[in-house]
Amino acid sequence: MKLWAFVVAGLTLAGCAYGAPIVAQQVQPAPVNVERLMTDVRALSADEMEGRGFGQPGGDRARDYVVAAFEAAGLEPLASGWLKPFTARGTAGENVVGVVRGSVNPDQWIVVTAHYDHEGIQNGQIYNGADDNASGTAALIELARLLRDHPPRQSVMFVALDGEEAGLLGARAFVADSPVPLDRVVLNINLDMVARGDNGILWVVGTRLYPALIPVIEGLPQQPGIERRFGYDDPAVRGRNNWVNLSDQAAFHARGVPFVFFSVDDHGDYHQPSDDAERIDAAWYRGAVQTAWETLMAVDRMDNPQFRGSPVGVPATTKP
Ligand SMILES: [Zn+2]
Secondary structure, X not given: OHHHHHHHHHHHHHHHHOOOOOOOOOOOOOOXXXXXXXXXXXXXXXXXXXHHEOOOHHHHHHHHHHHHHHHHOOOEOEOOEOXXXXXXXXXXXXXXXXEEOXXXXXXXXXXXXXXXXXXXXXXXXXOOOHHHHHHHHHHHHHHHHHHHHOOOOEEEEEEEEOOOOOOOHHHHHHHHOOOOOHHHEEEEEEEXXXXXXOXXXXXXXXXXXOHHHHHHHHOOOOOOXXXXXXXXXXXXXXXXXXXXXXXXXXXXXXXXXXEEEEEOOOOOOOOOOOOOHHHXXXXXXXXXXXXXXXXXXXXXXOOOOOOOOOOOOOOOOOOO
């Protein structure tokens, strides 16, 4: 108690010295570093990565890049190592997993995912996939770095997933053999295509299914040029206008793990060889990743994050 009073007095003196009013000290999340982000996006979407094809040498190079980046960011591997290998449709793939143990609730997990694979080389053309999904993979790496300076209260698992383009293969393999019990996973934050805000909109998908997330997202600070919108998660909508099953969060949702999925609208370079890093607006991309970071921090600050529940308009007994 005395020590605390002393610290407060110290703050007051320091504050007075600058003539500034004393306000409650709140830890400000570190800003996402756009230079690091763009360095990783350019590397992952470079021609040398040959489009990061599932089971292809370029995919292996991307995997190695992520392992090195996770290690440099200070993540820890699983006891079995950085890689969670799987075989699907006759192809061997590897998810890359790194963790940070929480200081308060180490058995409560937030799982952040992004797929690192893309379409590889087709008809002699390299599909670099800068937005899809070098952008999410680089974001994953950046969030891991930021956690080094902001140790989480809950445990955080970063998973760079393989085989997404072939049908969410890495994500399905991951949840089928999760390193932690899935009922200890409070939230999956999935990032897939987060760099191209051509229309300014960053879609926040999943709140219709897990509405307890809404106040968390609404409480996030605004980022310049980023318009956050809820949507693409209406259970009554089928096809391309329902994104719930179109990226890796689907595997988590199918097992009852709440998710929030950040993504942008399809653009002219979607699944084209022209999805290159040069077409990324770095400032917008930084804001999108900052939004993901603020989300991670907001959930981490909650004592008992509980997003499971009856989805709006869907009976609790309905299974996807
Ligand atoms: Zn994708």
